[in-house]
Amino acid sequence: MIESGRAMAGDGCAIAWRMDGPKDGPELGAADAPVVILSNSLGTALEMWAPQVAALSASFRVLRYDTRGHGHSSVPAGAYGLDRLGRDVLDLMDALGIARAHFCGLSLGGMTGQWLGVHAPDRFDRLVLANTAAYMGPPSGWQARIASVLENGMAVMTSALLERWFTPEFRAAAPDSIAPVREGLLATSPAGYAGCCAAIRDMDMRPVIGLIDLPTLVIAGASDPATPPADGEVLAARIAGSQLVTLDAAHLSNIEQSAAFNAALLDFLS
Known part of the structure; x- marks a missing residue:
């Protein structure tokens, strides 16, 4: 089963999505x-989850989407807020008739997941927060990044981001895995990237993450310079009953350690 389309968020932004899952047939349900x-x-599209689709779609319907400003979703002008990114998910679920789901977000997606866990727990069964943080300050750093990308485009930061996203060993050993990520970064709209940078700039979930009352898995990367293991430890400490798994990876652990990531995901969701 493969479906795709675009759904309208509450403010008129079109959110591109794709659903993969078990083959149609009553015997498979x-x-x-x-x-x-x-x-x-941030800076990727739904294709970043390609290493997870086969493993998950044997048992689940796998709904991937492009965060606003990315991929084939619309690129509204101006700064975005984390609450808007969270409502985009709820609007997408409503458009597709999905009452409840599991949610797995990485980095910016994990920040969106934190917002959903606090504000819409009735819509979710299990929550996975990967390579993410409750706060990524200081705001001045994000403001400088916004100014840079709007003035110079995505190419100015692509190499530096790839160095933070993957360990040197993985970059040397797996160029075929790095290439599509580089292409995706270069294809990202500077305005959309900057809009989502503003959401991170203005985000501070530290006062409220303890309100999350869902079964939660936190995944960290032992060599992640963007959201270091300490950030995952903070999430796990403040979300009651959560589990913490640390992988031998940098920031995009779902790509660098896809087999271990998939095993942790399936074990938790099953």
Whole structure:
């Protein structure tokens, strides 16, 4: 089963989505399979989750979407807020008739997941927060990044981002895995990237993450310079009953350690 389309968020932004899952057939119960929503990181699109689709879609309907400003979603002008990114997910679920789902977000997607866990727990069964943080300050750093990308485009930061996203060993050993990520970065709209940078700039979930009352898995990367293991430890300490898994990876752990990431995900969701 493969479906795709664009759904309208409440403010008129079109959110591009794709659903993969069990083949149609009453014996498989494809239409009734639980849904897992995958939310991408800053500067990527739904394709970043390609290493997870085969593993998950045997048992789940896998809903990937492009965060606003990224991929094939619309690029509204101006700064975005984390609450808007969270409502985009709820609007997408409503448009597709999904009452409840599991949610897995990485980096910016994990920040969106934190917002959903606090503000819409009734819509989710299990929550996975990967390579993310409750706060990524200082705001001045994000403001400088916004100014740079709007003035100079995405190419100015692509190499530096790839160095932070993958360990040197992985970059040397797996150029075929790095290439599509580089292409995706270069294809990202500077305005959309800047809009989402503003959401991170203005985000501070530290006072409220303890309100999350969902079964939660936190995934950290041992060599992640963007959201270091300490950030994952903060999330796990403040979300009651959560689990913490640390992988031998940098920031995009779902790509660098896809087998271990998938094993942790399946174990938790099953």
